[in-house]
Amino acid sequence: MRAATGPDAVAELLRTSLADPGTAWSLGSFGAIAEFMRDPGEGVLALPDDRLGMATARGAIALTPSPELRPVAYETAVASGWNQTIALCLPESACAMSRRRVVTELGPDGEAARPEDRAGILFDLGLDLLAVDACVRASDPDAIACLRSGVGLPLFDHANPIGPRLVAMSPHRVFLARIGRVEVYAPIPAPGGTSPEGPHTHVLPKLLRSGRTHAATTPVPEGWVPCAGIHPAHPYKDMMGERITFDAARYEAFQILLERWGDPELLALKRGGEPAGGTVPSRHALAARRIADAQARSLRGESIAPDTGEDDGEEADLHA
Template identity: 75%
Template sequence: MVHLADPDAVAALLHEALADPGTAWSLGSFGAIAEFMRDPDEPISGLPDDRLGMATARGAIALSPRADLRPVAYETSVSSGWNHAVALCLPEDACAMSRRSVVTELGPDRDAARPQDRDGVLFDLGLDLRAVDACVRTSDPEAIACLRAGCGRPVFDPAGPIGQRLVALSPHRVFLARIGRVEVYAPIPGPGGTSPEGPHTHVLPKLLKGGRTHAATTPIPAGLVPCAGLHPAHPYKDMMGQRIAFDAGRHEAFQVLLDRWGDPELVAIKRGAGERAAPTVSSRHAQGARRVAEVQARYLRGETIAAAAGDEEEDEAADVHA
Protein backbone atom coordinates (compact mmCIF):
# COMPACT_ATOMS: atom_id res chain seq x y z
CA MET A 1 0.00 0.00 0.00
CA VAL A 2 1.31 3.44 -0.99
CA HIS A 3 0.93 6.06 1.76
CA LEU A 4 0.30 9.66 0.75
CA ALA A 5 2.65 12.40 1.89
CA ASP A 6 1.58 15.65 3.53
CA PRO A 7 0.98 18.03 0.56
CA ASP A 8 2.16 21.06 2.52
CA ALA A 9 5.41 19.31 3.46
CA VAL A 10 5.95 18.25 -0.15
CA ALA A 11 5.32 21.81 -1.38
CA ALA A 12 7.80 23.16 1.18
CA LEU A 13 10.42 20.63 0.06
CA LEU A 14 10.03 21.67 -3.58
CA HIS A 15 10.05 25.41 -2.85
CA GLU A 16 13.20 25.15 -0.72
CA ALA A 17 14.99 23.04 -3.33
CA LEU A 18 14.07 25.40 -6.17
CA ALA A 19 15.39 28.36 -4.17
CA ASP A 20 18.76 26.64 -3.68
CA PRO A 21 21.13 26.93 -6.67
CA GLY A 22 23.15 24.08 -5.16
CA THR A 23 20.31 21.64 -5.88
CA ALA A 24 20.16 19.99 -9.29
CA TRP A 25 17.05 18.39 -10.79
CA SER A 26 16.37 15.45 -13.07
CA LEU A 27 13.32 14.17 -14.89
CA GLY A 28 13.35 10.91 -16.79
CA SER A 29 13.68 7.18 -16.63
CA PHE A 30 16.51 4.62 -16.54
CA GLY A 31 18.48 5.34 -19.72
CA ALA A 32 16.85 8.66 -20.66
CA ILE A 33 17.04 11.67 -18.41
CA ALA A 34 16.98 15.47 -18.55
CA GLU A 35 18.87 17.47 -15.93
CA PHE A 36 18.38 21.07 -14.85
CA MET A 37 20.88 23.05 -12.82
CA ARG A 38 21.93 26.67 -12.51
CA ASP A 39 24.80 28.80 -11.29
CA PRO A 40 24.32 30.89 -8.13
CA ASP A 41 24.64 34.15 -10.07
CA GLU A 42 22.82 33.00 -13.22
CA PRO A 43 19.84 35.17 -14.23
CA ILE A 44 16.51 33.36 -13.85
CA SER A 45 12.95 34.19 -14.85
CA GLY A 46 9.77 32.99 -13.24
CA LEU A 47 7.13 31.01 -15.10
CA PRO A 48 4.14 32.87 -16.60
CA ASP A 49 1.64 30.57 -14.86
CA ASP A 50 1.07 28.85 -11.51
CA ARG A 51 3.61 26.06 -11.97
CA LEU A 52 6.63 25.88 -9.67
CA GLY A 53 9.98 26.45 -11.34
CA MET A 54 12.08 28.80 -13.39
CA ALA A 55 13.82 29.33 -16.70
CA THR A 56 17.36 30.36 -17.57
CA ALA A 57 19.05 30.91 -20.92
CA ARG A 58 20.16 27.25 -20.79
CA GLY A 59 17.04 25.41 -19.66
CA ALA A 60 13.92 25.35 -17.52
CA ILE A 61 12.00 23.34 -14.94
CA ALA A 62 8.23 23.52 -14.43
CA LEU A 63 6.54 21.40 -11.77
CA SER A 64 2.87 20.74 -11.00
CA PRO A 65 2.73 18.95 -7.63
CA ARG A 66 -0.09 16.45 -7.14
CA ALA A 67 -1.73 15.07 -4.03
CA ASP A 68 -0.26 11.64 -4.75
CA LEU A 69 3.32 12.88 -5.23
CA ARG A 70 5.61 11.03 -2.84
CA PRO A 71 9.23 12.11 -2.20
CA VAL A 72 11.65 9.27 -1.39
CA ALA A 73 15.10 10.25 -0.09
CA TYR A 74 17.82 7.66 -0.57
CA GLU A 75 21.55 6.99 -0.71
CA THR A 76 23.23 4.41 -2.92
CA SER A 77 26.67 2.88 -2.58
CA VAL A 78 29.10 3.40 -5.47
CA SER A 79 32.75 2.57 -5.98
CA SER A 80 34.03 5.92 -4.71
CA GLY A 81 31.53 6.41 -1.89
CA TRP A 82 27.86 7.18 -2.34
CA ASN A 83 25.26 9.12 -4.26
CA HIS A 84 22.16 10.74 -2.81
CA ALA A 85 18.88 12.14 -4.12
CA VAL A 86 15.22 12.62 -3.36
CA ALA A 87 13.12 10.77 -5.94
CA LEU A 88 9.76 12.32 -6.81
CA CYS A 89 7.45 9.35 -7.22
CA LEU A 90 3.89 8.60 -8.26
CA PRO A 91 1.85 5.45 -7.67
CA GLU A 92 2.22 2.83 -10.40
CA ASP A 93 -1.36 3.35 -11.56
CA ALA A 94 -0.96 7.14 -11.86
CA CYS A 95 2.40 7.66 -13.57
CA ALA A 96 1.77 6.44 -17.13
CA MET A 97 2.55 8.71 -20.06
CA SER A 98 1.87 8.13 -23.78
CA ARG A 99 4.11 5.06 -24.35
CA ARG A 100 4.64 6.03 -28.00
CA SER A 101 7.16 3.80 -29.79
CA VAL A 102 7.76 5.88 -32.92
CA VAL A 103 8.55 9.53 -33.58
CA THR A 104 5.28 11.47 -33.42
CA GLU A 105 4.47 15.12 -34.10
CA LEU A 106 2.48 16.64 -31.22
CA GLY A 107 1.94 20.19 -32.50
CA PRO A 108 2.80 23.53 -30.88
CA ASP A 109 4.17 23.25 -27.33
CA ARG A 110 1.54 25.41 -25.61
CA ASP A 111 2.86 24.41 -22.17
CA ALA A 112 6.45 25.53 -22.81
CA ALA A 113 8.11 27.13 -19.79
CA ARG A 114 8.88 30.31 -21.73
CA PRO A 115 6.20 32.14 -23.76
CA GLN A 116 8.57 32.58 -26.71
CA ASP A 117 8.80 28.79 -27.13
CA ARG A 118 5.07 28.07 -27.26
CA ASP A 119 4.85 28.18 -31.05
CA GLY A 120 7.68 25.66 -31.38
CA VAL A 121 6.64 22.25 -32.69
CA LEU A 122 6.93 19.38 -30.23
CA PHE A 123 7.91 15.86 -31.36
CA ASP A 124 7.78 12.76 -29.15
CA LEU A 125 10.92 10.68 -29.83
CA GLY A 126 8.95 7.48 -29.25
CA LEU A 127 11.17 5.92 -26.58
CA ASP A 128 8.18 4.05 -25.05
CA LEU A 129 9.04 4.99 -21.48
CA ARG A 130 6.50 4.20 -18.78
CA ALA A 131 6.45 7.48 -16.87
CA VAL A 132 8.17 9.96 -19.22
CA ASP A 133 7.70 11.32 -22.73
CA ALA A 134 11.11 12.27 -24.16
CA CYS A 135 10.49 14.98 -26.75
CA VAL A 136 12.26 17.62 -28.81
CA ARG A 137 10.97 21.04 -29.83
CA THR A 138 11.98 23.37 -32.63
CA SER A 139 10.84 26.36 -34.67
CA ASP A 140 13.55 25.87 -37.30
CA PRO A 141 12.01 24.88 -40.68
CA GLU A 142 14.91 22.56 -41.56
CA ALA A 143 14.68 20.74 -38.24
CA ILE A 144 10.89 20.48 -38.48
CA ALA A 145 11.17 18.97 -41.97
CA CYS A 146 13.74 16.42 -40.79
CA LEU A 147 11.68 15.40 -37.77
CA ARG A 148 8.50 15.14 -39.84
CA ALA A 149 10.32 12.92 -42.32
CA GLY A 150 11.15 10.57 -39.44
CA CYS A 151 7.63 10.39 -38.02
CA GLY A 152 6.22 6.88 -37.84
CA ARG A 153 9.69 5.31 -37.38
CA PRO A 154 11.76 4.53 -34.28
CA VAL A 155 14.15 7.40 -33.62
CA PHE A 156 17.14 5.04 -33.71
CA ASP A 157 16.13 3.47 -37.04
CA PRO A 158 19.39 3.40 -39.10
CA ALA A 159 17.38 4.06 -42.24
CA GLY A 160 15.59 7.03 -40.73
CA PRO A 161 16.58 10.67 -41.32
CA ILE A 162 16.79 11.86 -37.73
CA GLY A 163 19.68 10.07 -36.03
CA GLN A 164 22.35 11.31 -38.42
CA ARG A 165 21.29 14.95 -38.13
CA LEU A 166 20.02 15.37 -34.59
CA VAL A 167 23.33 16.67 -33.22
CA ALA A 168 23.67 19.29 -35.94
CA LEU A 169 20.05 20.42 -35.60
CA SER A 170 20.17 20.50 -31.78
CA PRO A 171 16.49 21.10 -31.07
CA HIS A 172 15.38 21.86 -27.54
CA ARG A 173 14.94 18.69 -25.50
CA VAL A 174 11.70 18.57 -23.52
CA PHE A 175 11.09 15.72 -21.07
CA LEU A 176 7.54 15.43 -19.73
CA ALA A 177 6.03 13.60 -16.78
CA ARG A 178 2.74 13.77 -14.89
CA ILE A 179 4.37 16.08 -12.35
CA GLY A 180 6.01 18.52 -14.78
CA ARG A 181 8.78 19.01 -17.28
CA VAL A 182 12.46 19.82 -17.76
CA GLU A 183 13.62 21.67 -20.88
CA VAL A 184 17.20 21.84 -22.17
CA TYR A 185 18.30 24.49 -24.67
CA ALA A 186 22.06 23.87 -24.84
CA PRO A 187 23.44 22.34 -28.05
CA ILE A 188 23.81 18.57 -28.20
CA PRO A 189 27.50 17.55 -27.92
CA GLY A 190 28.86 15.67 -30.91
CA PRO A 191 30.39 12.17 -30.94
CA GLY A 192 33.02 11.90 -28.22
CA GLY A 193 31.85 15.14 -26.65
CA THR A 194 31.03 15.64 -23.00
CA SER A 195 27.90 16.98 -21.36
CA PRO A 196 27.97 20.77 -21.03
CA GLU A 197 27.98 22.39 -17.62
CA GLY A 198 24.40 23.23 -16.81
CA PRO A 199 21.21 21.67 -18.17
CA HIS A 200 21.74 18.62 -20.38
CA THR A 201 20.20 15.29 -21.32
CA HIS A 202 21.36 11.70 -21.66
CA VAL A 203 19.84 8.99 -23.82
CA LEU A 204 21.47 5.57 -23.40
CA PRO A 205 20.01 3.04 -25.87
CA LYS A 206 21.62 0.05 -24.16
CA LEU A 207 19.95 0.90 -20.85
CA LEU A 208 16.62 1.66 -22.50
CA LYS A 209 16.38 -1.92 -23.74
CA GLY A 210 15.90 -3.11 -20.17
CA GLY A 211 12.62 -1.23 -19.84
CA ARG A 212 13.34 -0.30 -16.22
CA THR A 213 12.11 2.88 -14.54
CA HIS A 214 15.14 3.13 -12.24
CA ALA A 215 18.43 1.44 -11.43
CA ALA A 216 18.28 -1.76 -9.39
CA THR A 217 20.42 -0.08 -6.74
CA THR A 218 17.83 2.65 -6.16
CA PRO A 219 15.58 1.71 -3.21
CA ILE A 220 12.17 2.85 -4.42
CA PRO A 221 9.31 1.37 -2.33
CA ALA A 222 6.99 -1.12 -4.01
CA GLY A 223 4.03 0.50 -5.70
CA LEU A 224 5.88 3.71 -6.58
CA VAL A 225 7.57 4.86 -9.80
CA PRO A 226 10.16 7.69 -9.81
CA CYS A 227 9.38 10.36 -12.41
CA ALA A 228 11.84 13.05 -11.36
CA GLY A 229 14.34 13.83 -8.65
CA LEU A 230 16.05 16.59 -6.78
CA HIS A 231 19.76 16.31 -6.03
CA PRO A 232 20.95 18.44 -3.10
CA ALA A 233 24.58 19.54 -2.99
CA HIS A 234 26.80 16.50 -2.40
CA PRO A 235 29.44 16.48 0.36
CA TYR A 236 32.42 15.48 -1.80
CA LYS A 237 31.59 16.31 -5.44
CA ASP A 238 30.14 19.16 -7.45
CA MET A 239 27.19 19.05 -9.85
CA MET A 240 29.35 17.70 -12.67
CA GLY A 241 30.78 14.91 -10.51
CA GLN A 242 34.18 16.50 -9.89
CA ARG A 243 35.82 15.99 -6.50
CA ILE A 244 35.73 18.78 -3.90
CA ALA A 245 36.86 18.94 -0.28
CA PHE A 246 34.45 17.08 1.99
CA ASP A 247 31.73 19.40 3.31
CA ALA A 248 30.24 18.13 6.58
CA GLY A 249 27.46 20.71 6.43
CA ARG A 250 26.20 19.32 3.14
CA HIS A 251 26.31 15.83 4.61
CA GLU A 252 24.26 16.82 7.65
CA ALA A 253 21.73 18.68 5.50
CA PHE A 254 20.98 15.56 3.51
CA GLN A 255 20.73 13.42 6.64
CA VAL A 256 17.83 15.66 7.70
CA LEU A 257 16.12 14.93 4.36
CA LEU A 258 16.87 11.23 4.72
CA ASP A 259 15.28 11.09 8.18
CA ARG A 260 12.19 12.95 6.89
CA TRP A 261 11.69 11.33 3.49
CA GLY A 262 13.73 8.12 3.49
CA ASP A 263 12.48 4.55 3.88
CA PRO A 264 12.30 4.20 7.70
CA GLU A 265 13.50 0.59 7.62
CA LEU A 266 16.54 1.40 5.49
CA VAL A 267 17.33 4.45 7.62
CA ALA A 268 17.19 2.25 10.74
CA ILE A 269 19.57 -0.25 9.14
CA LYS A 270 21.98 2.53 8.24
CA ARG A 271 21.85 3.95 11.76
CA GLY A 272 22.70 0.51 13.14
CA ALA A 273 19.33 -0.10 14.78
CA GLY A 274 19.42 -3.80 13.91
CA GLU A 275 21.67 -6.43 12.40
CA ARG A 276 18.96 -7.96 10.25
CA ALA A 277 16.91 -6.25 7.58
CA ALA A 278 13.12 -6.25 7.78
CA PRO A 279 11.41 -8.73 5.44
CA THR A 280 10.24 -5.86 3.20
CA VAL A 281 13.80 -4.62 2.59
CA SER A 282 15.88 -6.31 -0.09
CA SER A 283 19.23 -7.66 1.02
CA ARG A 284 20.88 -5.65 -1.76
CA HIS A 285 19.47 -2.36 -0.47
CA ALA A 286 20.21 -3.27 3.15
CA GLN A 287 23.82 -4.05 2.35
CA GLY A 288 24.06 -0.83 0.36
CA ALA A 289 22.83 1.17 3.36
CA ARG A 290 25.48 -0.44 5.57
CA ARG A 291 28.25 0.31 3.05
CA VAL A 292 27.14 3.93 2.83
CA ALA A 293 27.22 4.23 6.62
CA GLU A 294 30.74 2.81 6.73
CA VAL A 295 32.19 5.10 4.09
CA GLN A 296 30.45 8.17 5.52
CA ALA A 297 31.95 7.39 8.91
CA ARG A 298 35.39 7.36 7.29
CA TYR A 299 34.79 10.75 5.67
CA LEU A 300 33.55 12.18 8.97
CA ARG A 301 36.73 10.92 10.66
CA GLY A 302 38.75 12.86 8.11
CA GLU A 303 40.16 9.86 6.29
CA THR A 304 41.23 10.39 2.67
CA ILE A 305 39.35 8.20 0.21
CA ALA A 306 40.69 7.99 -3.33
CA ALA A 307 38.38 8.78 -6.24
CA ALA A 308 37.37 5.79 -8.29
CA ALA A 309 36.23 5.37 -11.87
CA GLY A 310 32.70 4.26 -12.68
CA ASP A 311 30.95 6.34 -10.01
CA GLU A 312 27.56 5.99 -11.66
CA GLU A 313 25.86 2.82 -12.80
CA GLU A 314 25.02 4.49 -16.10
CA ASP A 315 28.71 5.09 -16.80
CA GLU A 316 29.13 1.39 -17.43
CA ALA A 317 27.34 1.82 -20.76
CA ALA A 318 28.40 3.87 -23.75
CA ASP A 319 27.06 7.37 -23.11
CA VAL A 320 25.04 8.72 -26.04
CA HIS A 321 24.03 12.31 -25.37
CA ALA A 322 20.82 13.74 -26.77
Protein backbone atom coordinates in the same frame (compact mmCIF):
# COMPACT_ATOMS: atom_id res chain seq x y z
CA MET B 1 8.34 11.80 15.79
CA ARG B 2 8.88 12.36 12.06
CA ALA B 3 7.79 15.68 10.56
CA ALA B 4 4.62 15.86 8.47
CA THR B 5 4.96 14.59 4.91
CA GLY B 6 1.61 15.58 3.33
CA PRO B 7 0.95 17.59 0.14
CA ASP B 8 1.77 20.93 1.77
CA ALA B 9 5.10 19.58 3.01
CA VAL B 10 5.87 18.19 -0.45
CA ALA B 11 5.14 21.53 -2.10
CA GLU B 12 7.37 23.27 0.44
CA LEU B 13 10.17 20.77 -0.26
CA LEU B 14 9.93 21.61 -3.96
CA ARG B 15 9.90 25.37 -3.37
CA THR B 16 12.84 25.26 -0.97
CA SER B 17 14.85 23.07 -3.32
CA LEU B 18 14.10 25.27 -6.34
CA ALA B 19 15.31 28.32 -4.43
CA ASP B 20 18.73 26.73 -3.83
CA PRO B 21 21.15 27.09 -6.78
CA GLY B 22 23.24 24.30 -5.26
CA THR B 23 20.46 21.80 -5.95
CA ALA B 24 20.24 20.00 -9.29
CA TRP B 25 17.17 18.32 -10.78
CA SER B 26 16.50 15.42 -13.12
CA LEU B 27 13.43 14.13 -14.91
CA GLY B 28 13.42 10.88 -16.81
CA SER B 29 13.73 7.13 -16.71
CA PHE B 30 16.44 4.47 -16.84
CA GLY B 31 18.47 5.39 -19.92
CA ALA B 32 16.79 8.69 -20.79
CA ILE B 33 17.11 11.68 -18.51
CA ALA B 34 17.05 15.47 -18.62
CA GLU B 35 18.95 17.42 -15.97
CA PHE B 36 18.42 21.02 -14.86
CA MET B 37 20.90 23.03 -12.85
CA ARG B 38 21.95 26.66 -12.56
CA ASP B 39 24.89 28.69 -11.34
CA PRO B 40 24.71 31.03 -8.34
CA GLY B 41 23.89 34.46 -9.72
CA GLU B 42 22.70 33.10 -13.07
CA GLY B 43 19.75 35.02 -14.50
CA VAL B 44 16.42 33.39 -13.75
CA LEU B 45 13.00 34.02 -15.28
CA ALA B 46 9.82 33.28 -13.38
CA LEU B 47 7.30 31.03 -15.12
CA PRO B 48 4.31 32.84 -16.65
CA ASP B 49 1.80 30.61 -14.84
CA ASP B 50 1.26 28.94 -11.48
CA ARG B 51 3.68 26.03 -11.96
CA LEU B 52 6.67 25.77 -9.65
CA GLY B 53 9.99 26.36 -11.36
CA MET B 54 12.01 28.74 -13.46
CA ALA B 55 13.77 29.26 -16.77
CA THR B 56 17.31 30.33 -17.54
CA ALA B 57 19.08 30.92 -20.85
CA ARG B 58 20.19 27.26 -20.75
CA GLY B 59 17.06 25.40 -19.67
CA ALA B 60 13.93 25.33 -17.57
CA ILE B 61 12.00 23.30 -15.02
CA ALA B 62 8.24 23.48 -14.44
CA LEU B 63 6.52 21.31 -11.83
CA THR B 64 2.90 20.66 -10.90
CA PRO B 65 2.79 18.62 -7.70
CA SER B 66 -0.21 16.35 -7.17
CA PRO B 67 -1.56 14.83 -3.95
CA GLU B 68 -0.15 11.46 -5.06
CA LEU B 69 3.42 12.74 -5.38
CA ARG B 70 5.75 11.04 -2.88
CA PRO B 71 9.34 12.11 -2.25
CA VAL B 72 11.67 9.23 -1.37
CA ALA B 73 15.08 10.26 -0.05
CA TYR B 74 17.82 7.68 -0.33
CA GLU B 75 21.54 7.05 -0.65
CA THR B 76 23.19 4.48 -2.90
CA ALA B 77 26.64 2.95 -2.58
CA VAL B 78 29.26 3.50 -5.27
CA ALA B 79 32.75 2.03 -5.41
CA SER B 80 34.29 4.86 -3.42
CA GLY B 81 31.44 6.40 -1.45
CA TRP B 82 27.81 7.21 -2.03
CA ASN B 83 25.26 9.11 -4.09
CA GLN B 84 22.21 10.89 -2.68
CA THR B 85 18.85 11.77 -4.19
CA ILE B 86 15.26 12.55 -3.36
CA ALA B 87 13.23 10.65 -5.95
CA LEU B 88 9.87 12.20 -6.84
CA CYS B 89 7.61 9.18 -7.22
CA LEU B 90 4.08 8.45 -8.37
CA PRO B 91 2.10 5.24 -7.94
CA GLU B 92 2.72 2.89 -10.85
CA SER B 93 -1.00 3.10 -11.61
CA ALA B 94 -0.86 6.90 -11.98
CA CYS B 95 2.46 7.63 -13.67
CA ALA B 96 1.94 6.44 -17.25
CA MET B 97 2.61 8.78 -20.16
CA SER B 98 1.91 8.17 -23.87
CA ARG B 99 4.14 5.08 -24.47
CA ARG B 100 4.62 6.06 -28.13
CA ARG B 101 7.02 3.82 -30.06
CA VAL B 102 7.69 5.97 -33.12
CA VAL B 103 8.58 9.61 -33.68
CA THR B 104 5.31 11.55 -33.47
CA GLU B 105 4.53 15.20 -34.17
CA LEU B 106 2.55 16.74 -31.30
CA GLY B 107 2.06 20.28 -32.58
CA PRO B 108 2.87 23.63 -30.92
CA ASP B 109 4.21 23.35 -27.38
CA GLY B 110 1.57 25.42 -25.63
CA GLU B 111 2.97 24.58 -22.16
CA ALA B 112 6.57 25.62 -22.84
CA ALA B 113 8.22 27.25 -19.85
CA ARG B 114 8.97 30.43 -21.84
CA PRO B 115 6.20 32.14 -23.83
CA GLU B 116 8.52 32.66 -26.81
CA ASP B 117 8.91 28.89 -27.19
CA ARG B 118 5.20 28.07 -27.31
CA ALA B 119 4.97 28.31 -31.10
CA GLY B 120 7.75 25.72 -31.44
CA ILE B 121 6.69 22.29 -32.73
CA LEU B 122 7.00 19.41 -30.28
CA PHE B 123 7.99 15.90 -31.44
CA ASP B 124 7.82 12.82 -29.22
CA LEU B 125 10.91 10.68 -29.92
CA GLY B 126 8.90 7.50 -29.35
CA LEU B 127 11.08 5.86 -26.71
CA ASP B 128 8.14 3.93 -25.17
CA LEU B 129 8.99 4.85 -21.58
CA LEU B 130 6.41 4.29 -18.85
CA ALA B 131 6.65 7.55 -16.91
CA VAL B 132 8.24 10.05 -19.30
CA ASP B 133 7.80 11.31 -22.86
CA ALA B 134 11.20 12.27 -24.27
CA CYS B 135 10.56 15.01 -26.83
CA VAL B 136 12.34 17.63 -28.87
CA ARG B 137 11.06 21.05 -29.92
CA ALA B 138 12.01 23.01 -33.01
CA SER B 139 11.20 26.42 -34.46
CA ASP B 140 13.63 26.47 -37.39
CA PRO B 141 11.85 25.42 -40.64
CA ASP B 142 14.70 23.15 -41.76
CA ALA B 143 14.80 21.39 -38.37
CA ILE B 144 11.02 20.96 -38.40
CA ALA B 145 11.18 19.50 -41.91
CA CYS B 146 13.88 17.04 -40.86
CA LEU B 147 11.95 15.95 -37.79
CA ARG B 148 8.78 15.52 -39.84
CA SER B 149 10.67 13.30 -42.27
CA GLY B 150 11.22 10.82 -39.43
CA VAL B 151 7.63 10.76 -38.17
CA GLY B 152 6.22 7.23 -38.02
CA LEU B 153 9.63 5.55 -37.66
CA PRO B 154 11.43 4.43 -34.49
CA LEU B 155 14.14 6.93 -33.58
CA PHE B 156 16.94 4.37 -33.80
CA ASP B 157 15.78 2.82 -37.08
CA HIS B 158 18.60 3.07 -39.64
CA ALA B 159 16.05 4.38 -42.13
CA ASN B 160 15.13 7.30 -39.89
CA PRO B 161 16.78 10.46 -41.28
CA ILE B 162 16.64 12.24 -37.91
CA GLY B 163 19.50 10.35 -36.26
CA PRO B 164 22.43 11.55 -38.39
CA ARG B 165 21.27 15.18 -38.14
CA LEU B 166 20.09 15.40 -34.53
CA VAL B 167 23.38 16.66 -33.09
CA ALA B 168 23.79 19.35 -35.75
CA MET B 169 20.17 20.51 -35.33
CA SER B 170 20.35 20.45 -31.51
CA PRO B 171 16.64 21.12 -31.02
CA HIS B 172 15.40 21.91 -27.54
CA ARG B 173 14.98 18.73 -25.54
CA VAL B 174 11.73 18.62 -23.59
CA PHE B 175 11.15 15.74 -21.17
CA LEU B 176 7.60 15.43 -19.85
CA ALA B 177 6.13 13.55 -16.89
CA ARG B 178 2.86 13.71 -14.97
CA ILE B 179 4.51 15.98 -12.43
CA GLY B 180 6.02 18.47 -14.89
CA ARG B 181 8.83 18.99 -17.37
CA VAL B 182 12.51 19.81 -17.84
CA GLU B 183 13.65 21.69 -20.94
CA VAL B 184 17.24 21.85 -22.20
CA TYR B 185 18.39 24.48 -24.68
CA ALA B 186 22.17 23.84 -24.77
CA PRO B 187 23.63 22.16 -27.89
CA ILE B 188 23.86 18.37 -27.96
CA PRO B 189 27.54 17.33 -27.64
CA ALA B 190 29.06 15.43 -30.55
CA PRO B 191 29.67 11.66 -30.17
CA GLY B 192 32.50 11.18 -27.72
CA GLY B 193 32.09 14.73 -26.41
CA THR B 194 31.40 15.65 -22.81
CA SER B 195 28.11 16.92 -21.44
CA PRO B 196 28.04 20.70 -21.10
CA GLU B 197 28.00 22.34 -17.71
CA GLY B 198 24.44 23.19 -16.86
CA PRO B 199 21.24 21.60 -18.21
CA HIS B 200 21.78 18.57 -20.44
CA THR B 201 20.24 15.26 -21.47
CA HIS B 202 21.32 11.65 -21.80
CA VAL B 203 19.67 9.05 -24.04
CA LEU B 204 21.43 5.68 -23.76
CA PRO B 205 19.93 2.96 -26.01
CA LYS B 206 21.66 0.10 -24.15
CA LEU B 207 19.93 1.04 -20.91
CA LEU B 208 16.62 1.77 -22.63
CA ARG B 209 16.49 -1.81 -23.86
CA SER B 210 16.23 -3.04 -20.26
CA GLY B 211 12.70 -1.62 -19.99
CA ARG B 212 13.35 -0.55 -16.40
CA THR B 213 12.04 2.62 -14.81
CA HIS B 214 15.04 2.85 -12.45
CA ALA B 215 18.24 1.07 -11.49
CA ALA B 216 18.03 -2.02 -9.28
CA THR B 217 20.23 -0.19 -6.77
CA THR B 218 17.53 2.47 -6.25
CA PRO B 219 15.53 1.65 -3.09
CA VAL B 220 12.13 2.87 -4.29
CA PRO B 221 9.13 1.23 -2.56
CA GLU B 222 7.31 -1.44 -4.54
CA GLY B 223 4.45 -0.05 -6.59
CA TRP B 224 6.04 3.39 -6.95
CA VAL B 225 7.89 4.83 -9.95
CA PRO B 226 10.49 7.65 -9.80
CA CYS B 227 9.61 10.29 -12.40
CA ALA B 228 12.10 12.95 -11.34
CA GLY B 229 14.78 13.63 -8.77
CA ILE B 230 16.05 16.37 -6.48
CA HIS B 231 19.83 16.30 -6.06
CA PRO B 232 20.90 18.47 -3.10
CA ALA B 233 24.52 19.59 -2.95
CA HIS B 234 26.73 16.55 -2.35
CA PRO B 235 29.30 16.54 0.48
CA TYR B 236 32.32 15.53 -1.63
CA LYS B 237 31.56 16.34 -5.28
CA ASP B 238 30.14 19.17 -7.33
CA MET B 239 27.26 19.06 -9.83
CA MET B 240 29.51 17.73 -12.58
CA GLY B 241 30.87 14.96 -10.37
CA GLU B 242 34.26 16.56 -9.71
CA ARG B 243 35.78 15.97 -6.28
CA ILE B 244 35.66 18.79 -3.69
CA THR B 245 36.78 19.01 -0.08
CA PHE B 246 34.34 17.14 2.15
CA ASP B 247 31.63 19.52 3.37
CA ALA B 248 30.14 18.36 6.67
CA ALA B 249 27.32 20.92 6.48
CA ARG B 250 26.14 19.44 3.18
CA TYR B 251 26.29 15.99 4.73
CA GLU B 252 24.19 17.03 7.71
CA ALA B 253 21.66 18.83 5.50
CA PHE B 254 20.91 15.68 3.55
CA GLN B 255 20.71 13.55 6.70
CA ILE B 256 17.84 15.80 7.82
CA LEU B 257 16.07 15.19 4.50
CA LEU B 258 16.77 11.46 4.80
CA GLU B 259 15.21 11.42 8.26
CA ARG B 260 12.04 13.07 6.95
CA TRP B 261 11.62 11.48 3.53
CA GLY B 262 13.66 8.27 3.70
CA ASP B 263 12.88 4.64 4.50
CA PRO B 264 12.95 4.18 8.31
CA GLU B 265 14.14 0.58 7.93
CA LEU B 266 17.13 1.58 5.81
CA LEU B 267 17.91 4.30 8.33
CA ALA B 268 17.85 1.73 11.13
CA LEU B 269 20.24 -0.49 9.18
CA LYS B 270 22.57 2.39 8.51
CA ARG B 271 22.70 3.11 12.24
CA GLY B 272 23.63 -0.48 13.03
CA GLY B 273 20.17 -1.77 13.90
CA GLU B 274 17.90 -4.27 12.24
CA PRO B 275 14.76 -3.41 10.24
CA ALA B 276 11.40 -4.41 11.67
CA GLY B 277 10.23 -7.54 9.91
CA GLY B 278 13.42 -7.90 7.88
CA THR B 279 11.74 -6.59 4.72
CA VAL B 280 14.70 -4.67 3.25
CA PRO B 281 16.25 -6.50 0.27
CA SER B 282 19.74 -7.78 1.06
CA ARG B 283 21.25 -5.65 -1.70
CA HIS B 284 19.93 -2.45 -0.13
CA ALA B 285 20.83 -3.60 3.38
CA LEU B 286 24.44 -4.23 2.34
CA ALA B 287 24.57 -0.85 0.61
CA ALA B 288 23.27 0.93 3.73
CA ARG B 289 26.09 -0.51 5.81
CA ARG B 290 28.71 0.35 3.17
CA ILE B 291 27.40 3.92 3.06
CA ALA B 292 27.54 4.22 6.84
CA ASP B 293 31.17 3.11 6.79
CA ALA B 294 32.13 5.52 3.99
CA GLN B 295 30.43 8.42 5.75
CA ALA B 296 32.08 7.62 9.07
CA ARG B 297 35.47 7.67 7.35
CA SER B 298 34.66 10.99 5.67
CA LEU B 299 33.58 12.55 8.95
CA ARG B 300 36.88 11.45 10.49
CA GLY B 301 38.70 13.31 7.74
CA GLU B 302 39.89 10.25 5.87
CA SER B 303 40.10 10.56 2.10
CA ILE B 304 38.11 8.32 -0.20
CA ALA B 305 39.14 7.13 -3.64
CA PRO B 306 37.90 8.89 -6.77
CA ASP B 307 34.55 7.68 -8.11
CA THR B 308 34.69 5.16 -10.96
CA GLY B 309 31.27 6.06 -12.34
CA GLU B 310 29.95 2.64 -11.36
CA ASP B 311 27.12 1.96 -8.94
CA ASP B 312 27.48 -1.61 -7.68
CA GLY B 313 28.07 -2.74 -11.25
CA GLU B 314 25.10 -0.85 -12.68
CA GLU B 315 24.95 2.55 -14.28
CA ALA B 316 22.69 4.75 -12.18
CA ASP B 317 20.36 7.21 -13.83
CA LEU B 318 18.52 9.24 -11.23
CA HIS B 319 21.60 10.13 -9.23
CA ALA B 320 23.75 13.23 -9.58
